[in-house]
Amino acid sequence: NAGVTQTPKFRILKIGQSMTLQCTQDMNHNYMYWYRQDPGMGLKLIYYSVGAGITDKGEVPNGYNVSRSTTEDFPLRLELAAPSQTSVYFCASSPSDRFPYEQYFGPGTRLTVT
Amino acid sequence: AQSVTQPDIHITVSEGASLELRCNYSYGATPYLFWYVQSPGQGLQLLLKYFSGDTLVQGIKGFEAEFKRSQSSFNLRKPSVHWSDAAEYFCAVFNDYKLSFGAGTTVTVRA
Numbered sequence: 001n002a003g004v005t006q007t008p009k010f011r012i013l014k015i016g017q018s019m020t021l022q023c024t025q026d027m028n029h030n031y032m033y034w035y036r037q038d039p040g041m042g043l044k045l046i047y048y049s050v051g052a053g054i055t056d057k058g059e060v061p062n063g064y065n066v067s068r069s070t071t072e073d074f075p076l077r078l079e080l081a082a083p084s085q086t087s088v089y090f091c092a093s094s095p096s097d098r099f100p101y102e103q104y105f106g107p108g109t110r111l112t113v114t
Numbered sequence: 115a116q117s118v119t120q121p122d123i124h125i126t127v128s129e130g131a132s133l134e135l136r137c138n139y140s141y142g143a144t145p146y147l148f149w150y151v152q153s154p155g156q157g158l159q160l161l162l163k164y165f166s167g168d169t170l171v172q173g174i175k176g177f178e179a180e181f182k183r184s185q186s187s188f189n190l191r192k193p194s195v196h197w198s199d200a201a202e203y204f205c206a207v208f209n210d211y212k213l214s215f216g217a218g219t220t221v222t223v224r225a
Contacts, residue, residue, distance in 0.1 A: 004157075031211060040123070042204060042215040043158075050211060058212065090157060102148070103213060105157035 002026055004106035006091050012112045013081040021076040021109050023091030030096040032074040033058075033103065034066065036087040043090065049074055050096070081113045116141045116209040118188075120216035127195050128224050135190040135219050137205030146208035147188040149179055152218075153201045161203075164188060175199070197223050 007022045025032065030051045035043040035058075045058030049068040063085060065077040074093075078085060089109045094101040119138045127133050139145050146165040150158040162173025169181040179190045188205060200223040206213040 033212070040217055042217040043213075045212055045214075048212060092158075101208065101211065102160055102163060103158075105150075105159070107157045 004091055004093055004104055006089075006106040006109050008109060009107070010110045012114065013078075015081060015083065015113060017081050018077070018079050019081070019111075021078075021089055021091075021111075023074045023076065023106060024072050025074075025091075025093040025104070026072065027093060027095070027104065028071060029093035029104070030071065031094045031101060031103075032068065033092045033094075034064070034074070034076045035090045035092065036060065036085075037090060037108075038087050046076065046089075078111075083113050085111065086113045087111060116145065116207045117214055118147075118205045118207050118216040120203075120205055120219050122219045123217070124220045124222070126222040126224060129197055130194050133190075133192045133195045133199070133221065135203050135205075135221070137188045137190065137216060138186050139188060139205075139207050140186065141207060144183075145188075147179075147181065148206040148208070148213065149173065149177070149188075149190050150204045150206060150215075151175075151201050152204065158204065161190070165208075195221075195223055197225070199223055 004025045033048045034046040044060045047066040049055045091106040092103040094103045117140045148163045149161040164181045202218045204218045205216040
């Protein structure tokens with residue numbers, strides 16, 4: 001039982017490049033989330049999903065896209081990378097049958113855009 | 115909108131001393147509150163949560179937190195810190211499937 005896994009762990013992008021951050025969970029959780037963490041700012045929600053085929057915007061969705069074709073996977077797409085997207089990205093999941101939905105976090109992806 | 119505030123950005127404490135981290139929430143009804151810990155280079159781990167019942171909740175690693183509705187607070191405490199408690203701590207409130215996090219408090223433990 002690996003929990004929530006994220007790849008890659010580190011990535012450097014040039015401005016304008018695109019990439020996909022991968023997130024997979026093996027706990028059969030319906031809810032999944034993407035956060036970004038900037039120093040002194042806590043975690044900000046980018047997108048979330050309450051089940052396969054259902055996604056919604058969080059606090060800071062601009063510049064990102066997501067999809068949820070399976071229960072296990074919730075990739076985050078950056079289409080045109082900008083320096084403002086330099087951050088640490090965390091994926092999380094939670095079960096839908098144990099209110100109030102404790103979240104389990106992955107180890108994070110550190111992204112630098114130069 | 116529901117939110118949490120962590121007034122202390124950084125706290126330094128001696129090993130063996132007690133620790134208290136403050137968290138204030140803004141919410142109209144009974145909030146569902148969480149404390150998470152993040153060790154350097156790691157993801158977040160749940161320490162404890164409150165959603166009803168006893169206002170003093172026990173968590174992992176010897177931590178506890180007390181919910182005080184009159185003060186809109188959910189402060190985290192540990193009677194005696196260990197060097198391994200050096201980390202960043204986040205308070206969060208549950209809100210419509212999502213968590214809203216505070217900015218975090220960094221704890222440094224000195225020998």
